[in-house]
Amino acid sequence: MINLDYSEHPVLDVRFVNDDLFELVLDRNGLEFAPGDCAAIYTTDEKSRPYSIASGSSEDDLRFVIRRMAGGEVSPWLAARKPGDSIRITPPFGWFRPGQGIGEAPFVFIATGTGIAPFLSYINTFDRPPEACLYGVRREADAIGLPQLAESCPTTLAVSREHTEHLHGRVTALLDRLPLDERTHYYGCGLESMVNEVSGWLLERGIAPRRIHREVFFHG
Numbered sequence: 001m002i003n004l005d006y007s008e009h010p011v012l013d014v015r016f017v018n019d020d021l022f023e024l025v026l027d028r029n030g031l032e033f034a035p036g037d038c039a040a041i042y043t044t045d046e047k048s049r050p051y052s053i054a055s056g057s058s059e060d061d062l063r064f065v066i067r068r069m070a071g072g073e074v075s076p077w078l079a080a081r082k083p084g085d086s087i088r089i090t091p092p093f094g095w096f097r098p099g100q101g102i103g104e105a106p107f108v109f110i111a112t113g114t115g116i117a118p119f120l121s122y123i124n125t126f127d128r129p130p131e132a133c134l135y136g137v138r139r140e141a142d143a144i145g146l147p148q149l150a151e152s153c154p155t156t157l158a159v160s161r162e163h164t165e166h167l168h169g170r171v172t173a174l175l176d177r178l179p180l181d182e183r184t185h186y187y188g189c190g191l192e193s194m195v196n197e198v199s200g201w202l203l204e205r206g207i208a209p210r211r212i213h214r215e216v217f218f219h220g
Contacts, residue, residue, distance in 0.1 A: 115190025136171025
């Protein structure tokens, strides 16, 4: 079924971070959103996938961090767009609100891969930084936004498929570095296996479920 509730956004740029990870930059065209929101992006043959917005809510452009998946129905098409092409997206939606609606309570971010997008949106929008950010990637070159994150808050990178100066392994190996207390809110975004493992680890240590916030990313 064709979704008629969408807006047109010219492509400004497709910035490849490496061979399969890229940042899609669109003209914002007046779209309003909050950090944590997603938008479904449509191809010309009506295939769509939801992607989290990575830009700040006051910036002029609209950015998405996307991994081109072999055999995918949407991401390879998006990777082939050129400046001036027009892309249709739905109004932003979502319930994941990193760092928002919690008053002065401290908070932390845990992300894998393109799951960093809503956290980039947060730090591009608000001045109050998280207490810490744990960021897991396959290769060091996948760590989009790392300098900006590190400037905003204490950020620790885990690299699972390369030996670098950073931790070699999964981001969940860094959980012992998280502050644990009854006031802190924990935001996990990325692979479902990571989000589930982080949630279980926190619950086992007495963190209340209402302080554990989850967003699972899928690809296509």
